[in-house]
Amino acid sequence: MKNGLFAFVSLIGIGSSPPAYADMPENVLDASSVTAIAISGNASSVHLTTLSGSPYTASIGSRRSGWFSGWYSSWFFSDCRTGGEMRVDKGTLYIDVAPSPWMDLSDCTVEISANVPNGNSVSIVQMATLAKLNGDFSSVTIASNAGDVALDGHATSVAVKGEAIKARIELDRIEKNENIDFDVRALDVYLGFGQNVPISYTIAAEKSFVDSSLSDTPGSKPAISIKGSYVRATMR
Numbered sequence: 001m002k003n004g005l006f007a008f009v010s011l012i013g014i015g016s017s018p019p020a021y022a023d024m025p026e027n028v029l030d031a032s033s034v035t036a037i038a039i040s041g042n043a044s045s046v047h048l049t050t051l052s053g054s055p056y057t058a059s060i061g062s063r064r065s066g067w068f069s070g071w072y073s074s075w076f077f078s079d080c081r082t083g084g085e086m087r088v089d090k091g092t093l094y095i096d097v098a099p100s101p102w103m104d105l106s107d108c109t110v111e112i113s114a115n116v117p118n119g120n121s122v123s124i125v126q127m128a129t130l131a132k133l134n135g136d137f138s139s140v141t142i143a144s145n146a147g148d149v150a151l152d153g154h155a156t157s158v159a160v161k162g163e164a165i166k167a168r169i170e171l172d173r174i175e176k177n178e179n180i181d182f183d184v185r186a187l188d189v190y191l192g193f194g195q196n197v198p199i200s201y202t203i204a205a206e207k208s209f210v211d212s213s214l215s216d217t218p219g220s221k222p223a224i225s226i227k228g229s230y231v232r233a234t235m236r
Contacts (some may be wrong), residue, residue, distance in 0.1 A: 006103035027086055031114055032056040033158035034093045036121045041084070041097035043128035044110040050118045050135030050153070058093055060086050084110055096142075097126065122155075160184060168192075171222070190234045193222060200224070205231040 001092060039046060062084075084097045099108050108195045113167040118136040120204070129145045139157040142149055149160060149167040165184045170192035182189060193199060196215040201224035205209060208228075226233060 027058045027061070028057055029088055029093070030056070030088060031058040031093060031116050031157070033086070034058070034088060034092060034114075034120060035091040035113065035115045037116065037123065038095045038114065038124075039095045039096075039124045039126065039129075041095075041126060042099040042110070043126060044084075044112050044130075046112045046124065046129060047133075048113075048120075048122060048133045048135070049115045050120070050136075050137070051115050052118070054115050056115055056117060058086065058088075058095075058112075058116070060084050060095060060110065060112050062108045062110050072105070084112075091153040165189075174222065176221045180222060180224045182226045182228065184226075184228045184231075186230045187226065187228045188232045190236075191224065192236050197222070199235070201232060201235070202226070203233060205210070205229060208233070210235075226235045 033187050037048065058227070079117055084095060086093070086095045087100065093114065093116070095112055095138045097112075097144075102109040109118075119138050122133065124131055124142045124144065126144050129142065129144045129149070131142060131149045132145065133140065133151045133153065136154040137151075137153065140151060140155045141157075143157045143161045144165070146164045147160075147162055147186065148166050151158065151167060151169045152172070154171055154175075155178055156171055156175070156179070158169060158178075160181070161183045163183070164182070164186045167187070167189040169183070169190070171178065171194075173192060174197055180191065193214065197214060199214050200218050200220045201216055201220050202211075203226045205226070206229045208231040210231075212233070214235050221229045224235070
């Protein structure tokens with residue numbers, strides 16, 4: 001099942017490390033006043049952090065990648081533009097990623113990076129996404145046809161919806177108010193909470209494989225809800 005479910009994620013090129021060409025200068029914004037992040041549009045690679053010792057900034061850039069990248073860059077003069085818009089409005093950082101021209105034989109991978117204050121809410125609505133979150137967030141909401149999602153830190157609420165999603169969520173602390181929800185047709189998820197943490201979970205799937213070292217304790221939080229057609233879930 002694993003080889004087939006996430007083939008689409010590999011094909012879009014957001015999780016691989018092919019040669020990169022024609023890097024574009026990044027657009028950088030001050031993110032010190034940001035309290036929410038909203039990312040939409042086409043596929044991108046997203047890395048969000050909440051490091052207090054580093055400047056609070058947000059940037060967007062792109063690099064040419066894929067099988068045609070070297071040949072394309074040698075023969076054509078068109079650059080690899082991000083086609084994205086980034087702005088801060090009333091405390092919300094908005095980033096919209098435009099699709100690449102269909103005639104472009106070499107993929108332009110859009111890369112988004114932001115370091116923001118603790119407690120930001122995050123919303124990502126994209127066709128495909130590679131999202132890596134490190135830090136302390138209030139809520140994380142992701143809707144994507146195909147995605148690879150990782151959270152290392154904490155969020156009170158996590159909600160993921162999509163077609164084919166691989167996810168890894170590891171909470172560095174438990175406040176007993178966490179809710180984690182997945183509504184994904186094909187899901188491969190690892191959830192890490194720590195030893196002897198009381199959790200409650202419900203899994204509704206046509207076919208599922210669940211490996212949990214933590215027993216289901218009704219009414220406890222973190223509370224996990226998983227719905228899908230094909231689910232593999234590991235909880236530790």
